[in-house]
Amino acid sequence: MLFNSLHFLLFFPIVTILFYLLKHKWRWILLFIASTYFYSAFYLPYILILYAIIIVDYFCGLLIEKRQGKVKLFWLLFSIISNIGLLTYFKYFNFFIDIFHVFVPQKLHHLDILLPIGLSFHTFQSLSYTIEVYKGNQKAEKHLGYFANYVLFFPQMVAGPIEKYSTLGKELRAKHKFKYKNISNGLRLILYGLFVKMCIADNLAPLVNEFYLNPTHYYSSSAWIALFAFSIQIYADFYGYSTIAIGAAAILGINLMDNFKQPYFASSFYQFWQKWHISLTTWFRNYVFFPLGGSYVNAFRWVFNILLVFSLSGFWHGANYTFIIWGFLHGLFYLLEKGLVKFYPETIKQNVVFKFLGANITFILVTLIWVFFRAENFDKAILVLNQCFTYGFDSSLNLKISFELISMLVIFFLIEIAIFNTRFDYFLKNSHVIFRWTGYIILIISLLLFSGIQSFQFIYFQF
Amino acid sequence: MKKLFYKLCILLPVFVFCLLTTNYFYVKYYYWSNAEAIDAKLLFTQDSLENCSDVLYYAESSNATAANTDTCLQSISQMIDSLSPLKVNAVDHGAIHARTFLQLIKNLKTDSKVKTIIVTLNSRSFGSPWINSHLETNIAQANVMYEPNLPIFKRIKLSFNGYDNKSIQLRDQDLEKDWSSVKLNVPESFPYKTVRQWDNAMANGTYLLPNGEWDMPKITLACHYIKTYAFPIDVNTNPRIQDFDEIVSISKQKNLKLIFHLLAENVQYADSLVGKELVNIMHQNKQLLIDRYHKDGVAVVNSFEIVNGLDFIDQDWTTEHYNQTGRLALAKNVLKYLQ
Numbered sequence: 136m137l138f139n140s141l142h143f144l145l146f147f148p149i150v151t152i153l154f155y156l157l158k159h160k161w162r163w164i165l166l167f168i169a170s171t172y173f174y175s176a177f178y179l180p181y182i183l184i185l186y187a188i189i190i191v192d193y194f195c196g197l198l199i200e201k202r203q204g205k206v207k208l209f210w211l212l213f214s215i216i217s218n219i220g221l222l223t224y225f226k227y228f229n230f231f232i233d234i235f236h237v238f239v240p241q242k243l244h245h246l247d248i249l250l251p252i253g254l255s256f257h258t259f260q261s262l263s264y265t266i267e268v269y270k271g272n273q274k275a276e277k278h279l280g281y282f283a284n285y286v287l288f289f290p291q292m293v294a295g296p297i298e299k300y301s302t303l304g305k306e307l308r309a310k311h312k313f314k315y316k317n318i319s320n321g322l323r324l325i326l327y328g329l330f331v332k333m334c335i336a337d338n339l340a341p342l343v344n345e346f347y348l349n350p351t352h353y354y355s356s357s358a359w360i361a362l363f364a365f366s367i368q369i370y371a372d373f374y375g376y377s378t379i380a381i382g383a384a385a386i387l388g389i390n391l392m393d394n395f396k397q398p399y400f401a402s403s404f405y406q407f408w409q410k411w412h413i414s415l416t417t418w419f420r421n422y423v424f425f426p427l428g429g430s431y432v433n434a435f436r437w438v439f440n441i442l443l444v445f446s447l448s449g450f451w452h453g454a455n456y457t458f459i460i461w462g463f464l465h466g467l468f469y470l471l472e473k474g475l476v477k478f479y480p481e482t483i484k485q486n487v488v489f490k491f492l493g494a495n496i497t498f499i500l501v502t503l504i505w506v507f508f509r510a511e512n513f514d515k516a517i518l519v520l521n522q523c524f525t526y527g528f529d530s531s532l533n534l535k536i537s538f539e540l541i542s543m544l545v546i547f548f549l550i551e552i553a554i555f556n557t558r559f560d561y562f563l564k565n566s567h568v569i570f571r572w573t574g575y576i577i578l579i580i581s582l583l584l585f586s587g588i589q590s591f592q593f594i595y596f597q598f
Numbered sequence: 599m600k601k602l603f604y605k606l607c608i609l610l611p612v613f614v615f616c617l618l619t620t621n622y623f624y625v626k627y628y629y630w631s632n633a634e635a636i637d638a639k640l641l642f643t644q645d646s647l648e649n650c651s652d653v654l655y656y657a658e659s660s661n662a663t664a665a666n667t668d669t670c671l672q673s674i675s676q677m678i679d680s681l682s683p684l685k686v687n688a689v690d691h692g693a694i695h696a697r698t699f700l701q702l703i704k705n706l707k708t709d710s711k712v713k714t715i716i717v718t719l720n721s722r723s724f725g726s727p728w729i730n731s732h733l734e735t736n737i738a739q740a741n742v743m744y745e746p747n748l749p750i751f752k753r754i755k756l757s758f759n760g761y762d763n764k765s766i767q768l769r770d771q772d773l774e775k776d777w778s779s780v781k782l783n784v785p786e787s788f789p790y791k792t793v794r795q796w797d798n799a800m801a802n803g804t805y806l807l808p809n810g811e812w813d814m815p816k817i818t819l820a821c822h823y824i825k826t827y828a829f830p831i832d833v834n835t836n837p838r839i840q841d842f843d844e845i846v847s848i849s850k851q852k853n854l855k856l857i858f859h860l861l862a863e864n865v866q867y868a869d870s871l872v873g874k875e876l877v878n879i880m881h882q883n884k885q886l887l888i889d890r891y892h893k894d895g896v897a898v899v900n901s902f903e904i905v906n907g908l909d910f911i912d913q914d915w916t917t918e919h920y921n922q923t924g925r926l927a928l929a930k931n932v933l934k935y936l937q
Contacts, residue, residue, distance in 0.1 A: 140759040178768065249767050315601050333757055576616070583620045583750060586757040588632055589739070 136176035138325075138379040139333055146173070147383060154387055155313045163280040163307070170287035174252075177293075181251040184221060185292075189283045191217045192261045193276070196268045200275035207269065214265040218258040225250050230454035253293030255451055259418055261286050264300040266422055273300055281307055290383040294376050296394040296414035303391070311388030320560040324382025327550070327559040329586075330578045332375030334543045336594075337587025339368035342534055347509060350519045357534040358522040364534075365509050366502040367544070370399065372594045373412070378559070385560075397555055399501075402493035403476070404469040407501060419448050442466040452508070457516055461507040468500055539585050546577065621750035629749045636756070637691075637736065638743035644689050644702050648710040652684040653936065656699040657718040659692035660861055660918035665911045668922040677929035682936050684714070693733045694740075695723045696841035701744035703848050712854070716932060717845060719858040719891075719898065720918060721883050724838045725829040726776035730769045738762040776829075783830050783882055784875050793828050797821050800872070808873045819914055820871040826916045827868060827880050833890065846894045857935050858891055859899045860884065861918045862928060866907035901931045 136142050150169045157165055175182050195214035199207050223231075229245045236243070264285070267273035276282040284307050285300055286292070311317075346353055346361035353361070377394040384391045398411035408416050427440045442463060449462020476484065483489050503520065510516035554562045563571050633641050647654065655661065655675035662673040672680070675688035689702060699717050706712060722728060731737075738761040742752050755761065764772075778794040790796035790805065799805035800821050807816055833839050842858070849856040869877045884902050891898050909924035910917070920928065 137759055139757070141755065142759070144758060249771065318602060579616065580620055582757070583617075583753065584624055584628060588635055588753075588756055 136173050138376065138383070139329060142176065147386075151386055159310045163278075163284055166284045166289075166307070167280060167287065170284065170289040170292060173289035174287065174292060177252045178249065181249075184225075184251050184254070185257055185287060186283075188218060188221065188257055188261050189279075189286050192265050192286070193279055193282045195265050196275040196282070197277070199265060199268045211265055211269040215262060218262050222254055222258045225254055227454045256291075256293060256295050256297060257286055259415075259451075260295075260297045263297070263418060263422065267300060276300065276304060288384070288389075290380040290387075290389075291391055294373070294380070295412075296377060296380070296392050297418050298392060298414065303389075306384075306389040306391075309388070314388065316564075317388050318386055320564065321382040321384075321386030323560040323563050324378050324385060324558075326382075326575065326578050326582075328375045328378030328380075328382055330375075330582055331371045331378060331547065333586035334581050335371035335547050336368050336375055337589070338540050338543060338585070339364045339371070340587065341589065342536070342540075343368055343509070346534060347511075347515070347519070350515070350522045353522065354533055355523055355525055358519065360534050360536065362502050362506065362519075362523065366399075366498070366505050369505065369508070369594055370395075371547070382560070393558065397551055399498050400494055400551075400555060401497055402490040403497055404465065404472050404500075407497055408465075408469070415448065415451070419444050423447060438470060441470055445469065455511075456513055457507045457510055460513070460516075461504055464504045464507065468504075543581060543585055546581065617750060621748055624753060625749050628753075632753065632756075633743050636739050636743060638740040640689055640691055640694075640698070640702060640740075641705075641743060644705060647687045647689065648706060648712050650685065651687040651712055653678075653682075653686040653714045653716060654706075654712050655686055655688045655690070655716045655718075656702065657688060657690040657859075658694050658720065658723075658918070659690070660718060660720070660920070661688050661690040663911060663917075663919040664925075665919075665921040670922045670926075672922075672925070674920075674925045674929050674932070677926055678716075678932055678936070681929060681933050684936060686716075686936075693731070694737055695720070695728065696838050696845065698737060698741055698744060700841050700845050700848065701741050701746070703845055703852075703854075704746045705744065706852060706854070708852065714855040714857065714936070715849065716857045716859050716899075717842075719842070719860045719887060721860065721863060721880070721887060721902070722826060722916065722918065724831050724836055724883065724887075725826060726773050726780070727826055729837060730773040730776070732766050732769060734769065735761075735763050777825065780829065782828055783879060788875055793825055796828060797824050800824060808870060815914070816871060819867075822916060823868050823872050823876060827863070828876055829879070829883070831883050831886055833886070839890075842891070843894075846891065846896055855897075857897045857899060857932070858887075859928070859932055860887060860902050862901045862903065862905035862920065862924065863918065864905075864907050864910045864916065865903050867910075870907075897935050899932050899935050901928050904928065904931055 136146060146169075150165065153165055154162055171182055174185060192214055195210045195217075198210040199214075202210060224246075225248065232243050232245055264273065264276075264282075268275050276285070281304065285298075285304050288303065288307065291298065291303075343361055343365045346357065346364075350358065350361075374395045381391045381393070392414060394413050396410040396413070398407050401407040401410050424440060424444045427443070428436060429440070430437060432440065445462040445466030446459050447462065449458040449460070449465070452458045452461075479489075503523075506519050507513075507516045510519055550559070563574060566574075630642070633639065644654070655678065657675070661675055664671045664673075673688060673690075675686050675690070679686035691698070696717070703715060703717075706715075739756060742755050742761050745752060745755075747755075774794075776793075777797070778792055780793070781791050782793065782796070784791065790799055796805065800817060803812065807813065807820060831839065846856060863880060865877055865880060868880060884900075888898050888900060904927050905920055905924040909921050909927075911919040911921055
């Protein structure tokens with residue numbers, strides 16, 4: 136079920152009303168049923184995969200807590216292999232078959248299966264639980280229902296934020312009373328999330344798709360427009376989803392972590408990764424980078440660790456070389472920046488002009504790197520980049536941007552500046568009533584009149 | 599809770615007011631461009647024709663597609679128009695089906711000049727390949743635009759995915775499921791009970807062409823005929839049946855004379871490429887449709903086998919595209935029911 140669907144607009148109020156009508160001890164059952172229904176609306180049979188993840192990690196958690204030494208490690212490995220195995224089978228099998236074909240001529244068939252929506256998110260979230268239990272930071276959950284809700288919790292199950300059990304588990308167990316402020320804050324976030332997804336991302340999507348279909352048909356100016364459009368589209372798409380997820384959870388009294396903090400205003404790659412998809416960055420930092428030795432290793436190993444973690448994070452997004460290159464390039468720029476910044480004195484680093492320049496350079500580089508994320512293959516990515524820097528007359532088309540779309544982008548930009556270092560709901564809560572209501576009306580009218588006429592699935596659902 | 603209730607009491611009327619105002623601006627500035635953007639142009643077509651036509655002919659591409667060799671490019675509806683004293687106009691668009699016709703007929707004004715409607719009854723459209731077609735999302739989207747609702751509601755429905763917008767992968771999966779699980783109405787002795795079994799047997803040579811030859815292009819086409827025409831129509835679940843049933847009741851409500859035009863299929867090729875089992879299935883489906891709608895008092899023009907195999911434009915595909923001879927035969931057949 137999509138957040139931007141009539142189905143969800145009907146489903147969510149019913150769940151909310153029932154949630155507050157039920158006694159606390161029964162709510163986990165409601166959330167379990169609601170989450171199962173929510174996921175089943177995408178494709179019913181795949182709910183069994185989620186149930187399998189829940190059962191495996193629930194029992195692994197209990198066994199890891201009870202056992203010691205090698206047996207304990209065995210159950211952790213069992214959990215990791217089960218989760219990564221599922222992920223590999225559904226997501227990476229065909230990719231590995233292609234690699235296999237490079238070395239061995241024998242023909243193996245590709246799997247003709249649908250990738251379960253959000254599989255990478257559930258497996259990573261569930262894995263974080265067993266790893267934390269193994270490390271002794273988390274007690275194993277005895278209640279299967281609460282654990283199931285941790286993996287299944289419908290607002291964040293298909294595209295995060297990837298939460299730790301120590302935070303989401305606690306939130307799910309807490310007794311939530313009906314509070315007006317939760318409802319109003321949640322609704323504000325949902326409204327803004329819908330605006331960002333439907334008015335920004337869904338309006339930019341046709342433009343980007345049109346360009347990527349035949350990049351060589353466009354002038355280089357159009358190529359640049361398409362590149363920046365995708366940069367904003369992917370941000371708006373994922374940020375919009377996360378904002379709705381956080382808003383929906385907030386209405387139920389459950390706090391989810393912020394996944395974005397205006398990443399395109401970041402003045403460096405380092406800052407960008409502190410503001411973009413924060414929950415995934417945190418996951419990779421805690422469960423891959425630190426176990427590899429983190430920063431407490433020699434320089435050569437540190438460089439290797441950084442590049443590996445970024446490449447893996449790219450590979451997490453999709454089974455294609457382009458995603459690995461995307462991750463690797465981020466790692467490379469991160470390292471270059473670290474190397475360069477060392478030579479600047481502290482006074483320059485704090486300078487506003489330096490930060491402004493840094494933000495622009497970072498945004499342009501991030502935008503260029505997104506090409507590898509968006510293009511279907513490496514050749515296409517190179518073709519697109521080539522088109523940006525080709526000033527010939529053999530191309531004939533221009534991308535057209537409507538006045539309405541420009542207006543939406545301006546509103547989005549202004550709101551993002553206004554809520555810099557805060558959140559939309561907090562910002563509105565503290566503003567004057569007239570200003571607040573003007574904001575609501577603008578967003579609602581924009582949604583009614585200017586939301587994308589063609590709906591596009593959230594990009595991150597495919598991961 | 600009280601605070602929320604009071605707020606809602608104030609907000610709801612404000613919301614309704616905003617909605618109506620927005621609707622006004624939407625219709626004035628964006629409605630038609632939106633309809634054009636999602637290829638829902640029949641909205642204009644019907645609007646412009648219903649006051650200058652006696653008969654409206656609702657059709658997919660069968661109506662207007664002409665062969666390169668045709669000297670007369672008239673569509674079926676134009677041929678009927680020229681042969682009849684009545685003014686006949688077409689509301690047609692490629693790949694659409696009964697769901698679109700239904701929405702458009704709902705939109706017909708009660709004081710419109712139109713007294714008779716002819717709706718193409720395309721038996722192929724009852725099959726799984728058409729029901730699960732990749733074009734279905736776009737058609738479903740356009741159908742929202744054709745619904746007789748307040749324009750702003752249609753806009754909201756479109757923005758919030760209020761239509762069948764399944765992914766292509768899911769549609770393919772549903773199609774494959776039908777092909778491999780739906781039992782065909784074939785004799786007990788016939789070894790292939792599902793489309794998938796029959797298609798595989800044809801493809802790998804177990805089931806030979808009726809003349810016993812091994813001819814790859816013909817086998818490919820035969821497989822295509824099996825996948826397109828071998829299906830039973832379940833009157834309780836088939837979405838097209840539901841749409842046509844609704845067309846019947848809406849027409850009665852609107853006092854319109856309803857004619858279903860059962861389109862010609864290439865039965866000759868089905869027979870020569872696959873054999874009598876497939877032809878039997880095609881006939882069963884045809885008869886089911888004729889009987890069902892005769893019983894409802896609808897005039898069903900049976901053009902199922904009146905077009906010669908060579909008069910189908912697409913010789914290596916299954917379509918209802920006819921050359922001028924075929925179109926004329928169909929037009930004359932319909933004409934009998936108009937007089």
